[in-house]
Amino acid sequence: MAPCECHGRPHTEGLLTGLEVVPRRRSEYQGTVLDDMDIDAVLSRRPQVALVDELAHTNIPGSRNEKRWQDIHELLDAGIDVISTVNIQHLESLNDAVTAITGIVQQETVPDEVVRAADQIDLVDMSPEALRRRMAHGNVYRPEKVDAALANYFRVGNLSALRELALLWLAEKVDAGLEGYRATHGITEQWPTRERVVVALSGGPEGEALLRRGARIASRLAGGLLLAVLVSRTDGLANAPLSQVAELRRLTEELGGEFHTVTGDDAAHAVLDFARAVNATQVLVGAPRLPLWQRGFAKSMAEKIIADAGDIDVHVVPHPSATGRAFLRRRVPRTLPRRRVWAGTVTALILPPLLTWLLLADPYTSELPLDIPIFLLVTVVVALIGGMVPAVVAAVISSLLLNWFFVEPVGTLTVANPENTIALVVFVLVGVLVALIVHRNAARRAEAQEAQRESAALVELSHSLLGATDQIPLLLQRAVDMFGVQAAAIIHRPAIGVPEVVASVGAFDPIATADHEDADTTHELALQPAGLAADQRRLFDAFAAHAGAILQRHELQRSATSASRLVRDNEARTALLSAVSHDLRTPLAGIKAAIGSLRSSEMRWSKEDEDELKAAIEESVDRLELLVANLLDMSRLQTGALVAHPTVTDLGEVIPATLKTLSEPGRATWRIDPDARTALADAGLLDRVLGNIAENAIRYQPNDSPVTVHASRVADRVEIRVVDTGPGLPLEEHERIFQPFQRHGDAPRGDGVGLGLAVARGLTEAMGGQVGAEPTPGGGLTLVVTLPAGAKEDRPEDGAEE
Numbered sequence: 001m002a003p004c005e006c007h008g009r010p011h012t013e014g015l016l017t018g019l020e021v022v023p024r025r026r027s028e029y030q031g032t033v034l035d036d037m038d039i040d041a042v043l044s045r046r047p048q049v050a051l052v053d054e055l056a057h058t059n060i061p062g063s064r065n066e067k068r069w070q071d072i073h074e075l076l077d078a079g080i081d082v083i084s085t086v087n088i089q090h091l092e093s094l095n096d097a098v099t100a101i102t103g104i105v106q107q108e109t110v111p112d113e114v115v116r117a118a119d120q121i122d123l124v125d126m127s128p129e130a131l132r133r134r135m136a137h138g139n140v141y142r143p144e145k146v147d148a149a150l151a152n153y154f155r156v157g158n159l160s161a162l163r164e165l166a167l168l169w170l171a172e173k174v175d176a177g178l179e180g181y182r183a184t185h186g187i188t189e190q191w192p193t194r195e196r197v198v199v200a201l202s203g204g205p206e207g208e209a210l211l212r213r214g215a216r217i218a219s220r221l222a223g224g225l226l227l228a229v230l231v232s233r234t235d236g237l238a239n240a241p242l243s244q245v246a247e248l249r250r251l252t253e254e255l256g257g258e259f260h261t262v263t264g265d266d267a268a269h270a271v272l273d274f275a276r277a278v279n280a281t282q283v284l285v286g287a288p289r290l291p292l293w294q295r296g297f298a299k300s301m302a303e304k305i306i307a308d309a310g311d312i313d314v315h316v317v318p319h320p321s322a323t324g325r326a327f328l329r330r331r332v333p334r335t336l337p338r339r340r341v342w343a344g345t346v347t348a349l350i351l352p353p354l355l356t357w358l359l360l361a362d363p364y365t366s367e368l369p370l371d372i373p374i375f376l377l378v379t380v381v382v383a384l385i386g387g388m389v390p391a392v393v394a395a396v397i398s399s400l401l402l403n404w405f406f407v408e409p410v411g412t413l414t415v416a417n418p419e420n421t422i423a424l425v426v427f428v429l430v431g432v433l434v435a436l437i438v439h440r441n442a443a444r445r446a447e448a449q450e451a452q453r454e455s456a457a458l459v460e461l462s463h464s465l466l467g468a469t470d471q472i473p474l475l476l477q478r479a480v481d482m483f484g485v486q487a488a489a490i491i492h493r494p495a496i497g498v499p500e501v502v503a504s505v506g507a508f509d510p511i512a513t514a515d516h517e518d519a520d521t522t523h524e525l526a527l528q529p530a531g532l533a534a535d536q537r538r539l540f541d542a543f544a545a546h547a548g549a550i551l552q553r554h555e556l557q558r559s560a561t562s563a564s565r566l567v568r569d570n571e572a573r574t575a576l577l578s579a580v581s582h583d584l585r586t587p588l589a590g591i592k593a594a595i596g597s598l599r600s601s602e603m604r605w606s607k608e609d610e611d612e613l614k615a616a617i618e619e620s621v622d623r624l625e626l627l628v629a630n631l632l633d634m635s636r637l638q639t640g641a642l643v644a645h646p647t648v649t650d651l652g653e654v655i656p657a658t659l660k661t662l663s664e665p666g667r668a669t670w671r672i673d674p675d676a677r678t679a680l681a682d683a684g685l686l687d688r689v690l691g692n693i694a695e696n697a698i699r700y701q702p703n704d705s706p707v708t709v710h711a712s713r714v715a716d717r718v719e720i721r722v723v724d725t726g727p728g729l730p731l732e733e734h735e736r737i738f739q740p741f742q743r744h745g746d747a748p749r750g751d752g753v754g755l756g757l758a759v760a761r762g763l764t765e766a767m768g769g770q771v772g773a774e775p776t777p778g779g780g781l782t783l784v785v786t787l788p789a790g791a792k793e794d795r796p797e798d799g800a801e802e
Helices: 010-014 039-045 068-077 092-102 112-116 128-136 143-151 156-184 207-219 242-254 267-277 301-308 338-361 368-386 388-406 418-466 471-483 534-583 585-599 607-639 651-660 683-700 756-766
Strands: 025-029 032-036 049-052 081-084 196-201 225-232 258-263 282-288 313-319 487-492 500-505 515-518 523-528 647-650 668-672 678-681 707-714 717-724 770-775 781-788
Touching (some): 049 068, 068 081, 196 267, 207 225, 207 242, 207 282, 225 267, 267 301, 301 313, 368 418, 388 418, 471 500, 471 523, 471 534, 515 534, 523 534, 651 668, 651 717, 668 683, 683 717, 683 756, 683 781, 756 781
Parallel strands (some): 049 081, 196 225, 196 282, 668 707
Antiparallel strands (some): 487 500, 770 781
């Protein structure tokens, strides 16, 4: 069965032959009778399968569900299978892309997850030419709409682009299903479906060349996808600089690829695990150009990947700066503080001889099996104090003393018993290994402490920047405090020209030497004086990356502001041209018609007719004058050329004079409270403000009642209320009426370009006041002009009203 929605297309109606059709529900909306799918009728019929067209359709307002896909969910919950259709342009995720292609914003969309949840998706695909032929035959639109559709939305270019979007979206759906199947069945082997090229990055300078090479390889493959992967150590130590990682991410996105970060202590295994997880077909890795004498000591990154790649193709790209065996950037192992090394060295020189003297003092307790562990203990103590070098010194001295004083023959370095020789060699090796372990633990501890300090500094910096309005100076001040320098600055280095200091903290000298780190492609973070320690470079990189992010955000904000200003100006110009084309032409046409009639020699006009024509000319000129005045005022407001001169103004003089100049002066009454006679205003501008607002009120006021103007005092302000009892406006529309070129509905006297209220607000704000709107009790709209009140001594004693 099928709820029929054929839109009067005979070809479609013919396809319904043999199918049961559910009658559609008819509803009235805003005076129009509309029909839509009757969800209750389908549910009561309870078919096995229902054909429901237009998945993204919006139901008639007041329906149980807003969207048709929600109706379909009800049918599915009731156990009814549904076959539906949706055009690619109605998918929510593709809305922006479709707008960019066609220039039309789709108002009806359906969430992607609704479509992806379908048990089966079939792509109805045809060439643009075939679809246009179907349209020309009347199979899609009615004949009277075909030509316009073919010339606009259904152009060959639009259809080709939409067809490609549909194919790509469905391909991603198939990929997701394939990955789910492989994960469910534990399949790790690579399947050659879509070509995916994984570029293994180390964070080194060779990364950009590898990414560009990988992009070229992916572009030559059918549906090739570029995937960049950066391996970080699991302990979070000694990873690539943040600024370099950000640059690699940016370049990957520019090349149309995806950037990923994975963790692992074995970089080769981490890259291959990632490649198998994404079903990659090829891996690209850099290889160092090592001299012959360095080769063969340990497998390089590329060699490890080749050995374990299996059926994944591996591309090895030699590069002079490619990282060698370790793949990740490693720091030079740290040494202990110099004072501890000296203390360990002194201990290594004193403690073994002292121990030898104590053991020789009692020869009956001196046995080699006991002496060796005691001297080994000395070596361990020295390693704990001074690290690697003093421990090796202690081990060598201890072995020599053991050989000379405790190994037969005593007094020589000759060893008579081979077992003692092995014991001495093992003693030295154990001492060296213990010293190495202690040294590495100390280095790791120092790295962890530095990473903790860096993390704490970056967290504190991020929290400070989040709450700051001026972030660059704050970041520079934090850099000065963190690195203990005298000055910090952001420097702009253009491709051509002299570098320029954008912002600085402290006495920064552009000529003096400084430590520099790239913030982005054209800016650097600089610290003075130069000489930053090597162990502070990573934190310096992080500060530079923060600076680059702030600069980029500022640039995006400037671009967005500029773009919004251009859009607003374009909209204003479009609205102005549209409005002026009509509203300037109307009074001009009236003037021309009246003058033409008066000059006609074919007709003789009576005195009354001539007076009527002259009055029409005068009225048209007045309208034209008001229109031009509003346009000039708006242009002065937008360019900032208007200057107000507020003085103490008697409202008892301004309000009556203004109301007398209205197009219908008899339709306005006024009243001024005694304490609201004066306000700080520019009398000329206030006349324009009240004139525009009162004219607007008269347009919407019923003919049998006047508009009321009432001035009252509220604290130190004077409020002038212009009250009408017309149709009024919803609260959400109150601000919109003050925008240029806005006219509400079809006003019975609705001429002008919709500038009156916008000009009134601009002029009032120039005088230091405000204009707002509020509902009139009982119906209508009240516009309130708020101005600073005049001084009490300047206020007339009596009020006034008419």
